[in-house]
Amino acid sequence: MTRYEIVKRSVALITLTNPPVNALSSAVRLALSKNVERAMGDPEVTAVVICGENGTFCGGADIREFSEPLQGPPLLPLLDAVEAGEKPVVAAIEGVALGGGFELALFCHYRVAHYKSRLGLPEVTLGILPAAGATQRLPRLIGIPASLQMITTGQHILAQEALKLGILDQVTQKNVCEVAVEFALGAVGMSGA
Numbered sequence: 604m605t606r607y608e609i610v611k612r613s614v615a616l617i618t619l620t621n622p623p624v625n626a627l628s629s630a631v632r633l634a635l636s637k638n639v640e641r642a643m644g645d646p647e648v649t650a651v652v653i654c655g656e657n658g659t660f661c662g663g664a665d666i667r668e669f670s671e672p673l674q675g676p677p678l679l680p681l682l683d684a685v686e687a688g689e690k691p692v693v694a695a696i697e698g699v700a701l702g703g704g705f706e707l708a709l710f711c712h713y714r715v716a717h718y719k720s721r722l723g724l725p726e727v728t729l730g731i732l733p734a735a736g737a738t739q740r741l742p743r744l745i746g747i748p749a750s751l752q753m754i755t756t757g758q759h760i761l762a763q764e765a766l767k768l769g770i771l772d773q774v775t776q777k778n779v780c781e782v783a784v785e786f787a788l789g790a791v792g793m794s795g796a
């Protein structure tokens with residue numbers, strides 16, 4: 604459900620692995636929570652990158668679990684742990700970051716995205732509101748009018764627009780994971796080490 608590896612000697616690379624869109628199923632939330640704790644507790648790890656496999660960051664809540672009672676850890680405490688971590692956490696966004704997946708990216712300290720990626724909060728199209736922190740984190744980043752536009756329309760925006768709005772720190776045409784790892788090393792003052 605997630606893969607954990609150390610790259611460039613000191614960056615924990617956590618990959619969401621839940622095809623087809625790496626949705627945040629109960630098993631993914633549990634695995635992600637354990638791996639964030641592992642990275643934060645490992646003295647060899649200086650920074651963390653979270654990405655998704657097969658060209659997609661995360662499609663949000665797992666719609667296959669919508670008819671079941673909530674199991675596994677809730678999303679918000681997990682996202683709080685990411686944000687509260689003392690090591691920089693970078694989201695490496697490719698494909699889509701939607702709903703809870705976008706919220707996961709918002710709680711990371713930095714966001715690097717592939718230029719073809721799309722971000723959005725489609726909750727309103729399902730008759731719900733974003734409930735894992737986007738309604739607070741997004742206005743802090745881009746202000747209330749632009750946040751309301753995203754939250755109330757559910758429209759996806761492209762990476763370049765997200766960069767202009769201030770949601771993203773970097774947009775790249777290269778391998779987004781590799782760029783995010785370099786960004787993470789830079790964030791701890793170790794770029795090129």
Ligand SMILES: CCC/C=C/C(=O)SCCNC(=O)CCNC(=O)[C@H](O)C(C)(C)COP(=O)([O-])OP(=O)([O-])OC[C@H]1O[C@@H](n2cnc3c(N)ncnc32)[C@H](O)[C@@H]1OP(=O)([O-])[O-]
Binds near residue numbers: 624626662703726
């Ligand atoms: C947890 C806290 C609260 C969070 C709330 C939220 O996140 S609310 C927001 C919740 N998220 C959303 O509302 C996002 C809804 N999804 C989308 O907007 C689009 O599917 C897409 C843009 C992700 C991909 O578009 P595309 O044209 O490239 O591809 P496609 O549409 O043909 O789908 C391909 C396959 O992926 C499957 N699948 C898709 N999403 C999910 C999912 N979340 N889960 C599981 N599976 C999902 C889909 O069923 C299909 O499976 P199949 O039939 O091959 O077995």
